[in-house]
Structures are given as C-alpha cells and as structure tokens.
Amino acid sequence: MKKSIFLLIILMVSCKSVQTLPDPLEAGWEGEKVCEVLNETIKQRILKCTFPPNVGHQKHYHRPHFGYTLAGGTFQITDAKGTRTIPVATGVTWSKSELSEHEVLNVGDSTSVYLIIESK
Template sequence: MKQLPLLFFFILLLVQILSCTQKNNLADPLQAGWKGKKVCTILEENNKIRTLKCVFPPGIGHEKHFHASHFGYTLSGGKFRITDAKGTREVDVPTGYNYYKEKIEWHKAINIGDSTAVFLIVEPK
C-alpha cells in the first residue's frame, strides 16, 4: 500500500512534464530554419549567454518558432512579412535597429525585400 502514493506522485509528475512540453513544442531560433536549412549559427555560447547570427537572403524566412528573453540587433536591415498571434504585417527593419523582448510566444517571418538581412540575437541564460 505504501507504493500506491509514490506511484500516484510519479504519474502526476509525468503528466506535468508532458503538459509542459506540449505547451511549447516549437523550435527555438537556432533549431528553426527555412525549408530544412539553418538560418542561424552560434557565434558564442557559455554559461551566461548564447549569441546567434541569423542570415536571411531575399525569399528566405524563419519557420514558426519561439524566443525566450533576448536582445536583438540588426547588422543589415531588410523588409519582412511577419506572422504572429496578432496577425500578419509587413515591416521594414532598418540597419542598426535594436530591441529587447522578455519572450515571443511564436512567430514566423520571411524576407520579402531585395537585400540580405542579418541579425544578432543575444539570449541570457
């Protein structure tokens, strides 16, 4: 009989773990790519940060993904079609643009401009 409460505890724990994974089964920006190809590479990773460089030539996008807290900087701007929970919009992202977001639940984007856009994404750990 003592094993029953322990078994019940492990079943509840398993259910909790599975529900957490199902809530966010999206790729992060490094894992997400475009049509099976990577668009981001790791420039630096240590126990404090991960820095990604993401390159989007014209017609290349970033499939649906999420972001944890991060700082972003545009090395080379471009025009994007972005889709998220708010809808779809076209955005001109200028060179030198920077921002900080606590998180992005999900979004996807495609470079609809005629120049290659390059972004740095710095994620604190």
C-alpha cells in the first residue's frame, strides 16, 4: 500500500508542469489560435501551425510527435536549455519521443508554417 501511494505521488509531481500547460492546439498567442486540426483519428492528430512575423506560441507541451516545416523562418525558442534564436529551413523534419515544453516567437520577416503529427 505504501509503495502504491509513493508511486502515485512521484507520478503526480513528475507530470505537474505538463498538466498545467496547454497542448499545442490549446496554446495560442495573445488570445489567438495558431494551430488548427487538419485530421484526427483514434491513433493520431495532425496540426497545422502558422506563425506570421512577431507571432509566437505561448509556453506549451508536446506529446511525442513528428514535425515538418512547410515554410521556414527564424524563431526565438525558450525551453529548458534557455533561449536561443535559430533559422528553420523549409522541408526540415524532427521528432521527439518524449514529452517536451517550449515557447516560440517568429522573429523573422516571413510567415512560417509547420505540420505536427502526434500519436495518441
């Protein structure tokens, strides 16, 4: 019984930050949505996220996912590693196998668009 309670407490503490953050669809920028659902099934959700210049994505979490850059740009990213500015080229792909958290801001002069494919 004590082991079960201890395990439950550990799980609650380790998931706390994710539980309090919005997911990418719920998160927006200054009250406006930046992502839309293109397709959703019982196994996955596909989002299209659009960031005009000076528009970002408030701090949010991602489940494991695959991403594809439809239109690149320059982003300021803030995550557990700190804040950095990076160029993201069109056609770039990435994947994450674990939960992640970040906030982004398009600091470039063109609109950037991304596909995010999440497993459920």
